[in-house]
Amino acid sequence: MDTTQAGVLIVIGLLGGLWNAVAGGATLFTFPALMAAGLPPVVANATNYLALLPSNAAALPAYREELQDLGKQLLPLLLVSGLGAITGSVLLLVSDPAVFVTLIPFLILFATGLFAFGDALRSWLLRSAGDNGGHLAVYSALFVSSIYGGYFGAGLGIILLAIAQLMGFSDFHVANSVKNLLASSFTLLSVAVFGVGGLIAWPQAIAMMVGSVIGGYAGGRLAKRVNARYLRGAVIVFGLVLTLVYFLRAFGN
Template sequence: MPILDAVLLFLAGFLSGAVNAVAGGGTFITFGAMTLAGLPPIVANATSSVTQFPGYITSTLAYWHDIKHFWRGALLLSLISALGALSGALILLGLDNPLFRALVPWLLLAATALFAAGPWLKPAPKPGHEAAVGSLVGSLAQFATAVYGGFFGAGMGVMMLATLGLTQSGDYHRLNALKNMLAVVIAAVAILVFVSGGVIAWLQAIIMIPGGALGGYAGVWIARRVPQNAVRGFVIAVGLFLAFYYFDKG
């Protein structure tokens, strides 16, 4: 691997970790860096899932106090999420790179729009001691979100928080904790499928993961000095750049 590509990937991992800590949207950066470094889009998408996975785990652990109160009830949604992620990941592996490349700009535009609308999609607080799970509408919405997460993933967190806010009870922090827990399930299942399909670029992932860890730590410093709207604007600009890059390549 050229040294410049390695530096690009490490910096992308760092930026991804930092923006995830401040505003979310790090998937745009990891996916974009790997495609610009020459990886096929399916490989870049699958490898990005690996680089984001440690952050999903640490976010879930940060909410462990809340999760302890409803984890038994969330098992049904976890199972539904696993089935949805399995479906989405298998659909991705069933495509060839040219077909997926044709879909990527549209997926990026949709994910960027979803991310931009994120502040308005945050659920309002709802009464209820615990987050209720298991309703038919909620289960179907979570399955659809998990299919998307297994297939592409960018903007999944915003989408899931919005659907949980519409279909579950509980305050924002409980819903966010549930979202983080389900994101771990979705990512884990998708990664297992991608590993079995041989579409993970492990060298690139190994370079990016330490950068993401350092970026997540630095995100605390950034959050105190850079307005969140500025970080969100940067992520939206990256998403739009990548979308038009793929439109031009197509």
């Protein structure tokens, strides 16, 4: 990796951290940027986890009081989501890279759909479960969602927020604190699996991480001043364009 490439990745990381703090969805452009830097798709995906970890964890200090109040209630959630994340990460580690390449357009389309219809999906899940939503079903949904999170993960925050509310954390800020904790914890586990498996390109990850730290901090200060609706709209449009590009790459011949 030369100086120019490192500079570009720092800038992309900065934009990613900023975007995650304000609107979410940075993976939809940081992951392709890492592939454009010459990393194989599976390595780019694994490297992206580490690169965006600071921006994913940046919100935790703000929710310290909410998390302290929950205490031991968080342990089973962390255990289930952690097992799911490790399962998804190991699947990525041991599967044929060609399978992941084939799945890329579908994963990006799914993630884009989560951003586009996330609020409606969350409302539907809450209405469907109601008072009859059993904990076993919700824990199963958390496990399956965490497998996706360990394998690719873009857009997962929307599902985690709904699951936290289904678990009985009805206050939005409490549910959001649970979502951020779960996302950060299984990202760490995925990074550990990918690191042991040799999938992380460390120089590229560190360069992008430097940018994401700066971007996450700046985004936290700007989040309340920017209309996130327009930014989320831009994420959705970009995600659809990426989906088309990767569909053509995978199936155009």
